[in-house]
Each structure stands twice: as C-alpha cells, then as structure tokens.
Amino acid sequence: MKTLRQLLKLANAPSVITQGNCHLSQKAIVSFKASGTKYRRLAMPEAQEGSAVFPYPEARRDESVVDDFHGVKIADPYRWLEDPDSEETKSYVDKQNKISQPFLEDCVEWKKLNEKLTKRWNYPKYSCPFKHGERYFFFMNTGLQNQDVLYVQNSLEDEPKVFLDPNSLSKDGTIALVGSRFSHDGNLFTYGLSQSGSDWTKLKVRDVNTGEDFPETLEHTKFVTASWTKDNKGFFYARYPVVEGKADGSETAANENQKLYYHRVGEPQEKDVLIAEFPEEPTWRMTPEVSDCGKYLMLFIMKGCKDMLLYFTHLQKSEDITGKLDLVKVVTEFDSDYDYITNEESMFSFRTNKAAPNYRVINIDFNNPTIENWTTLIEEHPKNVLDWSTCVNKDKIVLGYIDDVKSMLQVHKLQDGSFVSKFPLEIGTIVGFSGKKKYSEIFYHFVSFLTPGIIYHYDFAREDAEPTIFRQVKIEDFDNSLYKVEQVFYKSKDGERIPMFVVQKKADTQEEKPCLLYGYGGFNISVQPSFSITGLVFIDSFDGILAYPNIRGGGEYGERWHNAGRLLKKQNVFDDFQYAAMHLVQSGYTRHEKIVIHGGSNGGLLVGACINQRPDLFGAAVAQVGVMDMLRFHKFTIGQAWVSDYGDVKEKEHFENLYKYSPLHNVRAPKTEKEQYPASLVLTADHDDRVSPLHSLKFVAALHHAIRDSELQKNPLLLRVYSKTGHGAGKPTAKKIEEATDILTFMFKTLKLKLTF
Known part of the structure; x- marks a missing residue:
C-alpha cells in the first residue's frame, strides 16, 4: 500500500502520536546575569519541590549573514x-540537553510514567501475513x-520460524529493516537496512531457501522500492552518486542526481547496469515497477511530493540488459498522480487523480498511450476518496476508500469495473493489506482508537466465503468499554466544515479536562483513527482528552482538501487547527x-x-522534528521535494507567503502576559x-x-x-x-497536573 510518494512525504502522521504525545505550561521567570552570561531562573510548579535554574545558551549571532529575497534583506x-x-x-546542543534532559527525567513521575508506558507497550503486535511463492511471511x-x-511459515497452520531478526544486528536496536521486496517466485528477498534512523539504506539480498x-x-540508496525482473535474476533500483563527505544521516547536503540501475544477484555493485539518468533534472527521483506480466518496466518520476511523470519500456531478457x-x-x-494496479497484456490500470480530485481508476493501452485514448474503468466517487487499490484473484480490484475519515473496503471487477461486494467495517482504519493478482487470499488489518488490531482473512476461491478473524490483538488490563469516541464537526475561520475525533x-458529565490536540495538515496525508498507547496513557494518567482535527492540507477529502x-x-491549515482549539x-x-x-x-511546522x-489559545506545545526555516528548507537533504506543498522562494509571491508564517522568522517577545509563548518542548x-x-x-x-x-x-x-535516532521510521x-x-x-510538570494512578 505504501507508494514512493508516501515514503517521501515528511512524516509519520498518526505514527508520531503513537510514539509519543504531550502537554505543557509553567511559571515565573526572572532574568539575571552571571559571569557575563545571561541566565533565566524558572520557578518549578507547585507540584514539584525546589527550583531549577535554566541557563538558556545565548547562541552567537552573526549579523553579517544577510540574504536578499526579491529585494528584501533578511538576516540569518x-x-x-x-553545520552539525x-x-x-x-x-x-550539549548545553541545551543539559537543561532539558534533567528537567524531564530527574523526577519520580518520569519513572512512574515510564513504567506505565512500558507495561502498556508490552503486548504482541503483528502485520498481515503476505504470501510469496509457497510461503507466508509476517512481522511480529x-x-x-x-x-x-x-x-x-509454509502454511498458515505451521509453526512460524524467524526469517530475519534486525535485533540481532545491533545491541541497541538502532538498525532497522526497511524497503523489502521478494522476487516473483518468492525464493529471493532484497531488503534495506537503516542505521540510527537515517533514510540512507544498505541493500542486501537473501536466499529464502537457505x-x-x-x-x-x-549502498547510496534512499526510499528504495526495488522491482524484480520476472526471471528472478535481478532487480531495478535507484541510487544516488557518491559525493564528498559523510552520508550517515547526520549530514545536510541536498540529495540530487539519482540514477536508475539494474542489479544482478550475486554480482558486486560496481557491475550494476545504468538504465536511466536525467542529468539536466538533478531533483528528479525515480521509482521502477515491473509489470505483473513481466514484459514491461514502468518508471514513475517525481520532483516534489505530488504529481509524477510516467515512462515505460518493453523488457528484454535480463541477460540482454x-x-x-x-x-x-x-x-x-x-x-497528477498515478499508482499502478495491474495490466492485461498492453492494457494498464492505474489509480489517478487526473481530472478526479477524489481519484478514479483508468485504463491506458501502452500500444497507444496518448491521453485521448485513456478510458475510465471505475468512476470517481462524488464524496469518498479512493485511497489505494490492489488487484487480487486474477480479476478483482480491492479498493480502499476514505469515507468521512473512516476506512471503507469494497471489490470491483477488473474486466469492466463493476461493483462486486463491500466488506463490513466498524469505524476505524485499514492500516495494512496484503494480496496479489496471482493469489485468491487477502488479509487486511483493522485498527481504531480503541481497537489495537484485528487481522481479517478472506479467500475469493471459496464460495460464499465471509471475512474471518485470523488474529486479534488483546491487551491485558485494557477495557475499551471504559472509553468513548465521537466525531464532531466545527467551522474554521472561513466557514469550512472540519471533522474532528474526540x-x-x-x-x-462533561468536565474541562486536559486536552491533547494533535495535528498534521499537509502532503495529502490523512490522519485517520489509530491506536495510540501514549494517547491512552495520557487519558488514563491525567483524566485527559485526545482530539484529532482533520485539518486541510491532508487527504481526507481528496485533492480539494489537500490543495486548500x-x-x-x-494559512488555512493553521486557522483550522486554531479553530479546533476554540x-x-x-x-x-x-x-x-x-x-x-x-x-x-x-x-512540527x-x-x-x-x-x-x-499563543493565547494553548497552555503548552510539543513540536517534533519540525520544519521551521521556510526560506531555506529546500537546501537540505530531500527538502527540495517539499516545494510542491510549501512553494518556491524563488517566486516572489511564494516567498512573501512563506516569510509570513515561517516559525523561525516570526518569533517575537510578548507585549502582554497573554501573548507569552505557551510552555514549549522542541524535539x-x-x-x-x-x-x-x-x-x-x-x-x-531565535x-x-x-x-x-x-x-x-x-x-x-x-x-x-x-542521539542515534532519526525522523521516526x-x-x-x-x-x-x-x-x-x-x-x-x-x-x-508544566501544566501542573496530577497523576490518577
């Protein structure tokens, strides 16, 4: 279900909140000087004993660094x-950590909360089983x-055996498995390893039998989606050229000049065959995809985080490449965007938002691919968003829709696009799906705010089959009947109707409780219902409320919502979030x-x-791995890809807009007590x-x-x-x-709350 476009997007929308959440606010600060350095004294909340001195480091200011944007001089x-x-x-960095780390961790409450989180986190977690060849695989x-x-496992009834354990690769667990792909016969497996949270990956190939x-x-790969040739002898993948300096995730250099290669299994990387490059377009990024029939190689090209080009070629025998x-x-x-679903000979089916803000399925005949000959296989839904689609059981297309932020799952015929059936779902989200055109079985993974995970199994080959629960996650001492979820709608500044889960x-009776308000609002990413241990610990520990507004910039209502x-x-994104608080x-x-x-x-932005x-709307704020410098974001690592959402500072109109809201360039001293910043934690x-x-x-x-x-x-x-972590993945x-x-x-500490356990 994950496309390169999704992998390249900024973040971990719901996954961030699964990993951590928060709240803040605090008291009296007095400035004073000591040894020529300015310090600030912070009186601890009443809930804490004693006091702490916060010697905020006075970062050196180099006033000579000034940029000219369309005649506007801006100091940096x-x-x-x-320079990291x-x-x-x-x-x-060390001075900042010496302030924040003791404040956060040197208290009995940290230990209590850590124990509670650890206990709640300690339950088995599973992915959907996925079939390759005669075997089933799954993550646990x-x-x-x-x-x-x-x-x-050789069958769903067999005892599972460990195939690959990333935990054995490092003592501290900082080497992660990313970007895996099986060969067509299921006997070979290419996988990426990432260290310390970096997007850089090293690709390995494993013999499944041995x-x-x-x-x-x-090496030199990022966001890898390797695609195997049908004969299982090798795969296409994209990589960046070797550049001077380090490449371990702590560097800031822009990623440019990606090239497409073909790798034959068993040969060194130096022998990889260069398939395609575009030196005149250094920001282009490529995703190869071999067709289900094995006769075509498709090349999807992106330069931002939306919209792509589509090229193809007829594949020769791998030895002739x-x-x-x-x-x-x-x-x-x-x-527009295009996601490959399947093909029948030269007729290719794609999910696209071309002339369809809520997405539709189209057919393109690669023998005559001009746009005048494209046809619609499944029409755009007038309200629901087609989020993803997959071909299964030779002639079926499973469609994942978003209906008022909730998942909906249905099946259509590949031949004519006609409706076949709809799978029953409660209010929640399909977070995982597995199924292939050559197999009749599918699995789908359902979660909700109060459901940690149910994996369903369905076999199209069985007459009158019904979805059955293959595996259900249960957490000890968690009773979801004690909680409630409601979806409310509110009006934003311009009158737009915004949905929000509470x-x-x-x-x-309704009380005025501590409230954790989580938002994202960008890159066509939808924040759907998810199961969050941290969120539940927040509710339980502080008698709190979780609120998830589906603000504009996301994909909850298709391209209309994203473009708005x-x-x-x-600014609509910020207004939507602020009006959620109100x-x-x-x-x-x-x-x-x-x-x-x-x-x-x-x-974080x-x-x-x-x-x-x-600042008057909030008691506290937590900004994780945020984009804060909106005038220079495009200069670092993969940042140029975000121009599609943020705009290009080289264009005067976009510069003026970015400068108006850029967090770095709009900090200010409060003029009244009401205008002071809420207690803030930047991570x-x-x-x-x-x-x-x-x-x-x-x-x-600043x-x-x-x-x-x-x-x-x-x-x-x-x-x-x-240290030794990255963006989240x-x-x-x-x-x-x-x-x-x-x-x-x-x-x-900062909201002066009381633990309820």
Whole structure:
C-alpha cells in the first residue's frame, strides 16, 4: 500500500502520536546575569519541590549573514547552526540537553510514567501475513523488542520460524529493516537496512531457501522500492552518486542526481547496469515497477511530493540488459498522480487523480498511450476518496476508500469495473493489506482508537466465503468499554466544515479536562483513527482528552482538501487547527490553558506557526522534528521535494507567503502576559536526514533571543536533541518509550497536573 510518494512525504502522521504525545505550561521567570552570561531562573510548579535554574545558551549571532529575497534583506544570524559537525554547534546542543534532559527525567513521575508506558507497550503486535511463492511471511513484535521480526511459515497452520531478526544486528536496536521486496517466485528477498534512523539504506539480498545472504551490499540508496525482473535474476533500483563527505544521516547536503540501475544477484555493485539518468533534472527521483506480466518496466518520476511523470519500456531478457533502455513517454507533465494496479497484456490500470480530485481508476493501452485514448474503468466517487487499490484473484480490484475519515473496503471487477461486494467495517482504519493478482487470499488489518488490531482473512476461491478473524490483538488490563469516541464537526475561520475525533473516558458529565490536540495538515496525508498507547496513557494518567482535527492540507477529502491547505493557502491549515482549539473550549471539553498542541515533521511546522500566531489559545506545545526555516528548507537533504506543498522562494509571491508564517522568522517577545509563548518542548534527533535538526536548533535559538529580557515570558521553552535516532521510521521501541515518557513528564510538570494512578 505504501507508494514512493508516501515514503517521501515528511512524516509519520498518526505514527508520531503513537510514539509519543504531550502537554505543557509553567511559571515565573526572572532574568539575571552571571559571569557575563545571561541566565533565566524558572520557578518549578507547585507540584514539584525546589527550583531549577535554566541557563538558556545565548547562541552567537552573526549579523553579517544577510540574504536578499526579491529585494528584501533578511538576516540569518544562526546560519552557523546549519553545520552539525562544528564544535560550536555540538556545544550548543550539549548545553541545551543539559537543561532539558534533567528537567524531564530527574523526577519520580518520569519513572512512574515510564513504567506505565512500558507495561502498556508490552503486548504482541503483528502485520498481515503476505504470501510469496509457497510461503507466508509476517512481522511480529513480542511487545518490547526494539525492532519487528520477520517470520516465515509454509502454511498458515505451521509453526512460524524467524526469517530475519534486525535485533540481532545491533545491541541497541538502532538498525532497522526497511524497503523489502521478494522476487516473483518468492525464493529471493532484497531488503534495506537503516542505521540510527537515517533514510540512507544498505541493500542486501537473501536466499529464502537457505536463509543466507549473497555477498554484495548495495549502498547510496534512499526510499528504495526495488522491482524484480520476472526471471528472478535481478532487480531495478535507484541510487544516488557518491559525493564528498559523510552520508550517515547526520549530514545536510541536498540529495540530487539519482540514477536508475539494474542489479544482478550475486554480482558486486560496481557491475550494476545504468538504465536511466536525467542529468539536466538533478531533483528528479525515480521509482521502477515491473509489470505483473513481466514484459514491461514502468518508471514513475517525481520532483516534489505530488504529481509524477510516467515512462515505460518493453523488457528484454535480463541477460540482454546491458545499458540504457529506450523509454516511451506516457505522462509528460507534472500535474497528477498515478499508482499502478495491474495490466492485461498492453492494457494498464492505474489509480489517478487526473481530472478526479477524489481519484478514479483508468485504463491506458501502452500500444497507444496518448491521453485521448485513456478510458475510465471505475468512476470517481462524488464524496469518498479512493485511497489505494490492489488487484487480487486474477480479476478483482480491492479498493480502499476514505469515507468521512473512516476506512471503507469494497471489490470491483477488473474486466469492466463493476461493483462486486463491500466488506463490513466498524469505524476505524485499514492500516495494512496484503494480496496479489496471482493469489485468491487477502488479509487486511483493522485498527481504531480503541481497537489495537484485528487481522481479517478472506479467500475469493471459496464460495460464499465471509471475512474471518485470523488474529486479534488483546491487551491485558485494557477495557475499551471504559472509553468513548465521537466525531464532531466545527467551522474554521472561513466557514469550512472540519471533522474532528474526540476520545475520552466515559463520564456522566462533561468536565474541562486536559486536552491533547494533535495535528498534521499537509502532503495529502490523512490522519485517520489509530491506536495510540501514549494517547491512552495520557487519558488514563491525567483524566485527559485526545482530539484529532482533520485539518486541510491532508487527504481526507481528496485533492480539494489537500490543495486548500498548501502553497498560498497554507494559512488555512493553521486557522483550522486554531479553530479546533476554540471549538473544544466553546463546547466545554477543556480550557485554553489546559490544551497542549502536538505535531511532528510538517506537524512540527504547524505547532511552530501556531504558537507564534495565537499563543493565547494553548497552555503548552510539543513540536517534533519540525520544519521551521521556510526560506531555506529546500537546501537540505530531500527538502527540495517539499516545494510542491510549501512553494518556491524563488517566486516572489511564494516567498512573501512563506516569510509570513515561517516559525523561525516570526518569533517575537510578548507585549502582554497573554501573548507569552505557551510552555514549549522542541524535539529533534541527530540522524534526522528528512527534516534536519538545524530547523529546531535555529528556531529555539531565535526564541531564546527574542524572550531573553522579557519579564512577561513565564513559561519554559526547551530543546531536546536525541542521539542515534532519526525522523521516526525504524526508531527502536526503547527510544520510543523514552521519548513518550519525556513528553508526558513535561506535560505533567508544566501544566501542573496530577497523576490518577
């Protein structure tokens, strides 16, 4: 179900909140000088004993660094923080951690919350089984293993055996399995290994029958989706050229000039065959896909996080692949998305939003691929969004729709697109699906806010078959009947109707409770119902409420919803989030001083912009791995891909829009007590090569400078930088729990809450 477009997007929308959540707010600060360095004294909340001195580091300001944007001179005094290897940057990070880490972790409540999170986290987690050849595979985590383990079994009734255990590759669990793909016959397996959370991966190939790896290791790859030739002798993959300097995830250099190669199993990487390159387009990224019949290679090309080109070529025998292949251009303009479903001879079926904001299924005959000859196989739904689609059982297409943020699953015929059936689902989300055209069986994984996981099995080959529960996750001491979920709708600033889920314990009367307000709002990513251990611990520990508004910029209502929250309309995202907070207060759920906002990646940008614009609406804020410098985001790692959502500073209109909301460029000292920043925790990681830590470092340096002499800023503004972790994917369980504990403890201290256990 995961396409390259999804992998390249900024973040972990629901997964971030699964890993950690939070709350904040705090008291009296007094500035003073000591040894020539400015410090700030923070009085601890009444819930804590004693006091702590917060010596916010006074980051050096280099006023000579000035950029000219369309005639506007803009200073960038913390440009030096963009160098992660300088001793000055390392010292700055160390000083910040020496403030934040003891504040978060040196208290009895941290230990209590950590114990509760660890206990709740300790339950078995499974993926859907997926069939390759004559075997079934699935991922499982017994509970607290740092990485999920891949198992194999000859039948669904056989005893599973460990096929690949990433936990054996490092003592601290910081090596993760990413980007795996089986050969067509299921006898070979290519997989990527990522270290310390970096997007960089090293590709290995394993013999499924023996469990042994071939000698070669393929390097310089990111976001790998290897695609095997039908004869199982090798696969196509994209990689970046070798550049000077390090490439371990802690660097900031832009990723450019990706090339497509063919690798033959058993040969060294130096012998890989160059298939395609576009030196005149250094920002293009490629995803190869061999057709189900094996006779075609499709090449999907992207330069942003939406819209793509589509080329193809007729495949020769793998031994005849000796150089660049001639590519036929099907889609030549970046104006729509295309996901391959299957093909019958030259007739190819794609899911697309071309002339269909809610997506439809079209057929393109590769013998005559001009757009005038395209036909619609399954019409766009007038309301529901076609989120993904897969061909199974030779002639069926399974379609995953989003209906008012909830998942809907139905089946159509491949031959004519006609409706066949609909699978019954409760209110929740399909988070996993497995099925192939050559197999009759499918599995789908359902979760909700109160359902940790149910995996269903269905076999099209059985007459009158019904979906059956293959595996259901149950958590000890968790009774979902004690909670309730409601979906409410509220109006944003411009009158747009926004949906929001609210999760809390059942009660006879509504009280003004602490509220965790989570948001994302970007890159066509939908925040659907998900099961969050951290969220449930928040509810249980503080008698709190979880609120998930489906703000614009996401994909909950198709491209209309996405387009209404990107580029020059990005302010709608911030307005939607702010009006969610106002609705929660007006409806009696909570008070502004009890609201903590939380977001990661693009959601970190959301948090940063909102505490600048409307600090009075929130008691606290947690910004994880956020994009904070909106004038230079495109210069680092994969950042140029985000221009499709944020805009290009080289265009005056986009520059003016970005400058208006960029968190880094809109920090200010409060003029009244009401305008002070809510207690804020900014989190980042040293191996995040998706959103470089420099964003968070520069933002916090600017915050501390702006409020340094303010007697009105009484809430703490802290930075925590984690080591040996990245943007989120592949993060070890131990580090997930540590981070979640830090966040919940910060909320407890700054909002002065009481533990209910």
